[in-house]
Amino acid sequence: MTNRLDSLIHELKRNDLDSIFVTSKANVYYLSGYYTDPHERVVAVYVSQSDDPVLIVPAMEVNDAKDAGWNYDMIGYHDHENVWELFLNHLNKSKLPESMGLEHDHFTLERYESLKKILSTTHLKNATNILSNMRVIKSKQEYTLLKQAASLADFGVETGVNAIKEGISELDIIATIEYELKKQGVQEMSFSTMVLSGGKTASPHGTPDQTKIQKGDMVLFDLGVVFEGYCSDITRTVAYHSISDEQQQVYETVLKAEQKAIEACKVGVPVGKLDQIARDHIGEASYGEYFTHRIGHGLGIDVHEYPSMHGENELPLQEGMCFTIEPGIYVPNVGGVRIEDMIFMTDKGAESLTTYPKELQIIK
């Protein structure tokens, strides 16, 4: 973790910030190596240009954080104590920072007011982009974890496809997928597993329930796991028993759009180009109005993270980025198809970390 803390201090200098107070679960893990879900309690990494870093955790987690490899100072607080006063006592050991970065997309107003109360003269600034920019390029070690998370997602889809039979419900299939993944050592999914069938596939964010799979249904799987703090995300759509001509046309259009976008992944190409290429292909097939979301999103410690892979993003692709490519077409009364892979950028282009087959499968 020390390298990351060194890089962060370098970034603080570059951004003319004295210090940064990091509280999101993902950034705390990224900087400290300690992965925890504190619920409403405060967990924070404080890094400044002038002093050693400090980790703030509930007292009951001090030993866990040490075990995770945190070697610097810690402030462990009990539930009856005021964590902000303890933090101020710590800061008072040296000069109070003139400026402090916060994660504006995460830090609550309640916490902001508490911090403002103890640090009335410190300039509080948005520093979300500093950490987003650091996290967007993954290290070798992060690549390995993402790849392992991706192969568990492949296994999850394979398990789900194998579970399809007439009369089984969406939730039954989800139970089977997650049971088998738990047996592989997966502690948590990266989001609520989605299995949608029939007309429900026409909603990109539909809710699985006890709907039973019937012959002629499309069945859409969207799932991912967390592996040692890193997320995966895959979508596959299959047909059960048979497929209509229009469903097949939708399927082939999405598949081609996905392949074209993946082939376009080269270092230096703007992110937005990938969305445009897929959207053009889908538009030419006259399904443009049914592709209702961006082509994808960055992923890593968070399942959705920087960058947003939308059509107007001019950020150039760089080696070490990891993101999804996931075009979809959702036609009411016909159904929906989405195909999603996790892409890792190398100097040669895209490496797909998810590898489950995506040619149309008709499950008999």
Ligand code: MN
């Ligand atoms: Mn996704």
Ligand code: MN
């Ligand atoms: Mn997904």
